[in-house]
Amino acid sequence: MVVQSSHWNVTVQGSGRPLEKGHVFASNGRHYIALFKSQIRVYFLSTRQCIRTIKTPDLSSVAGSVLSKSNGSILYVILTTGEVLVTNWKDKGKSPILGTFNLNIPDGTSIVSVCDILNSDYEHEEFLMVVGKISNNRSPHTRTILRAGRSDSTELFTAKNITIFASSNNCKRFVFLSSKNELIYVRLEQDQNIAKNEKVTFAYKTPITAMAVSNEDGIVALGTSSGIIQIVYAEDPETPQRLLKWHIDQVKSLRFSKDDSYLLSGGLEKVLVFWQLDTDRQQFLPRLNGAIEEVSIEQTEGELYSVKVSLNDSQDLELLILSAVDLTSRLNVTGLRPRFATPLANLEKSRKRLLKLKAPLEDATMIKNDFTAPFEVHPISKLVYTPYGSQIQAFDIAKNEQAFVQDVAFAIQAGKVRTENLIADPSVDLLSFTKDGKWMCTFDSLPTPELDNLLSSKEVKYALKFWKYVDNPQGKDNTQGQWELSTKVVDPHGPQTAVVGVIPAPIAYSDGQGFLTVDNRGGVRIWRPRVPKDVYVKAGVVTKNEKLQQTTWSLRKVKHGNGKHQSNSVSVSWSQDGSLIALGHETSVVLIDMNTMQELDSPRMPSLAGSRVRWIGFLQDNLVVLSKDRLITFDLSTFENNKLALAFSSCAGGSNLIALSEDKDLIAVAINHYTENYDIQSSILFFSPGSLNPVFTGSHNVAIASLRYSTAHECFVFLDTDARVGTISTTTTLLEELDSVTSEIDHAYEMNVLLQNARAVSSTTYNGRDFGDLSGLTPKVLNPQSFDAVLQNTEGLKLEALFESVMRVI
Numbered sequence: 001m002v003v004q005s006s007h008w009n010v011t012v013q014g015s016g017r018p019l020e021k022g023h024v025f026a027s028n029g030r031h032y033i034a035l036f037k038s039q040i041r042v043y044f045l046s047t048r049q050c051i052r053t054i055k056t057p058d059l060s061s062v063a064g065s066v067l068s069k070s071n072g073s074i075l076y077v078i079l080t081t082g083e084v085l086v087t088n089w090k091d092k093g094k095s096p097i098l099g100t101f102n103l104n105i106p107d108g109t110s111i112v113s114v115c116d117i118l119n120s121d122y123e124h125e126e127f128l129m130v131v132g133k134i135s136n137n138r139s140p141h142t143r144t145i146l147r148a149g150r151s152d153s154t155e156l157f158t159a160k161n162i163t164i165f166a167s168s169n170n171c172k173r174f175v176f177l178s179s180k181n182e183l184i185y186v187r188l189e190q191d192q193n194i195a196k197n198e199k200v201t202f203a204y205k206t207p208i209t210a211m212a213v214s215n216e217d218g219i220v221a222l223g224t225s226s227g228i229i230q231i232v233y234a235e236d237p238e239t240p241q242r243l244l245k246w247h248i249d250q251v252k253s254l255r256f257s258k259d260d261s262y263l264l265s266g267g268l269e270k271v272l273v274f275w276q277l278d279t280d281r282q283q284f285l286p287r288l289n290g291a292i293e294e295v296s297i298e299q300t301e302g303e304l305y306s307v308k309v310s311l312n313d314s315q316d317l318e319l320l321i322l323s324a325v326d327l328t329s330r331l332n333v334t335g336l337r338p339r340f341a342t343p344l345a346n347l348e349k350s351r352k353r354l355l356k357l358k359a360p361l362e363d364a365t366m367i368k369n370d371f372t373a374p375f376e377v378h379p380i381s382k383l384v385y386t387p388y389g390s391q392i393q394a395f396d397i398a399k400n401e402q403a404f405v406q407d408v409a410f411a412i413q414a415g416k417v418r419t420e421n422l423i424a425d426p427s428v429d430l431l432s433f434t435k436d437g438k439w440m441c442t443f444d445s446l447p448t449p450e451l452d453n454l455l456s457s458k459e460v461k462y463a464l465k466f467w468k469y470v471d472n473p474q475g476k477d478n479t480q481g482q483w484e485l486s487t488k489v490v491d492p493h494g495p496q497t498a499v500v501g502v503i504p505a506p507i508a509y510s511d512g513q514g515f516l517t518v519d520n521r522g523g524v525r526i527w528r529p530r531v532p533k534d535v536y537v538k539a540g541v542v543t544k545n546e547k548l549q550q551t552t553w554s555l556r557k558v559k560h561g562n563g564k565h566q567s568n569s570v571s572v573s574w575s576q577d578g579s580l581i582a583l584g585h586e587t588s589v590v591l592i593d594m595n596t597m598q599e600l601d602s603p604r605m606p607s608l609a610g611s612r613v614r615w616i617g618f619l620q621d622n623l624v625v626l627s628k629d630r631l632i633t634f635d636l637s638t639f640e641n642n643k644l645a646l647a648f649s650s651c652a653g654g655s656n657l658i659a660l661s662e663d664k665d666l667i668a669v670a671i672n673h674y675t676e677n678y679d680i681q682s683s684i685l686f687f688s689p690g691s692l693n694p695v696f697t698g699s700h701n702v703a704i705a706s707l708r709y710s711t712a713h714e715c716f717v718f719l720d721t722d723a724r725v726g727t728i729s730t731t732t733t734l735l736e737e738l739d740s741v742t743s744e745i746d747h748a749y750e751m752n753v754l755l756q757n758a759r760a761v762s763s764t765t766y767n768g769r770d771f772g773d774l775s776g777l778t779p780k781v782l783n784p785q786s787f788d789a790v791l792q793n794t795e796g797l798k799l800e801a802l803f804e805s806v807m808r809v810i
Contacts, residue, residue: 007730010684010698013397014725015039015053017335018317021113022065023306025298026089027072032306032321033089034333035059035077037722040096041400042089045304045321045330050401054087054096064114066127076117078103078127080110080134082148103127103148106155110134116171118147125149128171138163140179145186145195157186157195166211169258169297175213175220175234185218185234200234202241212254212263219277221263223251229265231277244275246282255295257324258302266292272307272322285327289318297324304330311337312389315344316723334402336395336723337388338373338705341653344721347371347680347703354678367672367680371703372653374430375719377710380437384717384725387428390444397717397725406483408465409444423449426463432502435512439529440467440483443492443499443517464492464499464517466527466553486529487553493519497561500570508578509594514556518572521561522585524592528556559597569612571655573623576662582623584613589625603639608632614654622689624667626650626658631669633689642690656706659716666695668716668728670704684718684728698728 015036022035031051032043037060042052061080068074073090082103087096105111109131119126126149133141140161147154161179168174174186183200202222210223218235227247233239244263253266263275268291274283290309298304303325309318311334321331346369375386383394383403390411394403409426430443446461467483493499497519505514505526514528529551562585571584574594581592587609591600611628618624622642623634629649633642648671650657657670667687672680680703686696706719715729 008686008696008698008728009730010700010726010728012038012720012724012726014336014395014400014723015041016722016724017315018319018333019059019062020293020308020317022059022062022077023296023308023319023333024065024067024075025300025304025306027067027300029298029300029304031090032319032331032333033065033075034319035062035065036335037724040075040077040087040089041333043331043333048331050399052089052092052096053400054089056085056087056097059085063111063129066114066117068120069117070120074098074120076125076127078111078114078129080112082111084125101150104151104153105131105146105148106144106153109144112143113165113167115167119149123150130165130167130174132162143176145174145188156188157197159184159197164208164211166213166254168213168215169256169299170215172215173213173218175211177208177211181208183220183222183232183234185213185220187218187235198234200232200237202230202232210251210254210265212256214256214260215258216260219256219260221254221256221265223247223254223265223267225250227251227267229254229263229275231263244280246273253292253294253308255297258297258299264295264305266295266307270309283327285322288320293317332402336384336386336402336719336725337393338375338386338719338723339388340373340705340721341370344371347721351678351680354674366649367651367674370651370653371705371721372651372656373705373719374656375706375708376431376433377708377712377717378433378437379435379711382710382712384719385431385433386719387431387442390426390428392428392431392442395725397727404482408442409446409463430499430502432504432515434504434515435507438469439486439513439515440469441465441502441504441515441517441527442467443502445498459496460498462491462493462498464489464527466515466529468551486551489553489555492517492555493521493523493525497521497523498566500568501572503572503574506574506576506578508576509574516572516574516581518570518583519561520566520568520570522567522570522583523561524557524559524572524581524583524597525555526557526594527553529553557594557597559592568652569614571613571616573617575618580618582616582618584609584616584625586612587627589613589616589623606634606641608634608641614650614652615658617658617660619660619662619667619689620665624658624660624689626654626669628654631658631667633667635690643692644687644689645692646685646687657704659707659709661709661716663711663714665689668707668709670707670718672703680721682720684716696728700726 019035024033030045032045034041038056040054040056041050044051063078063080065075065077073088075087075089077085082105084101084103086098088094088098111129112132112134113130114127116128118128126147129146129148130143131146132143135141140163142160143162143165144158145156147156159176162176163179165176172188176184181204183202184197185200186195186197188195206224206226208222209225212221220232220234222230227249229244229251231242247267249268251265251267255264263277265273270288270290272285272292288309290311292307293310294308296306305322305324307320309320311318316337319333323330350368375384377384384397386393390407390409391405392408393405396403408428411425424447426444426446428442428444432441442465444463448459465485466487468486469481470484471481499517500520501518503516505512510528514526517525567586569586573582579594581594583590583592589605589608591605593600608625609627610630613627615626621635621637623636625632629647631646633644635642659668670682670684672682675681682700682704684698685694687694703721704718705721708717710717715727718726
């Protein structure tokens, strides 16, 4: 059945990556507000849940955010251009977007950093900020401390040739470093109208990479590229300067605590270091997920830290909220983390080069860089899985949050510095699920480190792993379940032979319990699980009536490749009846009998690809072939070409930009192309195998990195270069998805309100009232975990009944 074009909708479900700036703690200390490119998300720290999502215009150029001091529900989001977006993040009954206005900033400048709000009165708002020219590198520019409102602005201080600057937590102190390594210390007076500044001398030895200044006393911390932290006393030059030594590589972030008693530092080691300045004692929080880029502090009580962690070179960030008391994690905010074939920074470089040359576009689809990224949708749980370094990330697109991250290959958890960067971590290159979702197959590679000029430095170790999903792992308190390794095969296609494709077996073959792998020489292998006759019972773990079976995977069928010729232009597909395997290698396409694993001599396949094969697939009785410059379909029942023959340029990762729907008998292809301004946008086309006229034509405002058909969602799912997940679905499916998401967010918001009300009641004290003799009562300590039993099963429960249950706990 083919659905008409008018019944399809392109919808973006996810929010993408967290932005580099603009995240703030709510004034009550119980919420955290995170900014994404097109959304503001509000998290309740006690439950770790997102309780509200606010759709916004493009916020990618955000300079910072501040909360109103007179009304903590009002959030001002300030862009580098001076535009201010006013939102109400808290009150659900009102429209969240209250309006916009522009700040009066000097012409030719941009807002580099937003420090504080000085006046919260409506139409008389004033902000404290630093303005100047924005640069991605640390080239010297003029920086100005500015007090700006809607109609006027006042320059408080200006310094030239500044490479790096920092402000204190209370925004009363600033420190600037010039290109000549001159340190300028600025102190604002109480009215914040007059600025006093002075130059501070310090012993410069290595480049300064991070700075911080205390709220009082003018203590300045300078982090260096060598790892040494210099402590300079700007207001007391007679005090000897100090050195703090622990980091062995570049210091990337420094921040003083709210009371200035501690200095927090972070760098490439993935360790957050706490320096007690009075005693020189150190405390460590190791094994974070990446290099520490920035640390900020909740300003009301100072009991929470926000740590921004850089996960890779693709602008992927993680926001970690920590308790200042015991350093436990209170919240983790991250987006989908796909692995793009080339860094996304290359896209902007190519765009600037084309704009400079003003080159005519003979073929708008001929894009130099391959920025595709693989992902798979689990057929049962609907989670989106992306390989990410040595891990796989499972992302829930309905809740728009990370479900879990699981290690697939062993990697060094500590941060690598200096020559340790030559030691490569394993990389998960491929993953696939069986049709029933019970098994997962992954393929990872591990290059040999280039150390000491070893002869084996160019060798790569490969591993094929088979995982079984376990709902409730025995001996572990994990209701979410996890993947457990069943079988590991080292060099599954022989030494130094890489697997370039993994696909699941059709239901017709062993009930879908199998995988097919293909290598870069065109070799094909079929794997299937085997349950041994012996049943092992582990004492103390299972009862006599329970059976614990050990399942291993083994090689069942083999077709060898063509010897020494290696190529990444290899693709394979398996027909639904299980009888045929189609193999595309370089420019040739052959059919293989699954039973004999021999190529079919008669009838011979004609030349279909015409160029290097990117992808190949079966759709009913048709064979669909995507090559470097065309998309064609071939009718296997008549052995003739169909009418569908589409010419366009596909990148090396073109296999990620095409998907088939057997239920709807559709071919979906995403075509990325340049616009007149050399931006990259995408078109999505649906075809029937026998027709050149598209069934559906859609568009997306950014490039698409991957496209899949999800049997669980009954629609097509795509991933774009902004790390956002979108769906192409019928109207009915779309409305059901939106209703589901809205109801979950509404329920989380109502739970948040109830829990806050319960806490307010439980913490209320009554003075001067006679309640009789209370000496016989046992005191009861309440904490957020006291309500876990009440909140475990709330499905279908009315709010009044839930509130009564909460009050019983109190």
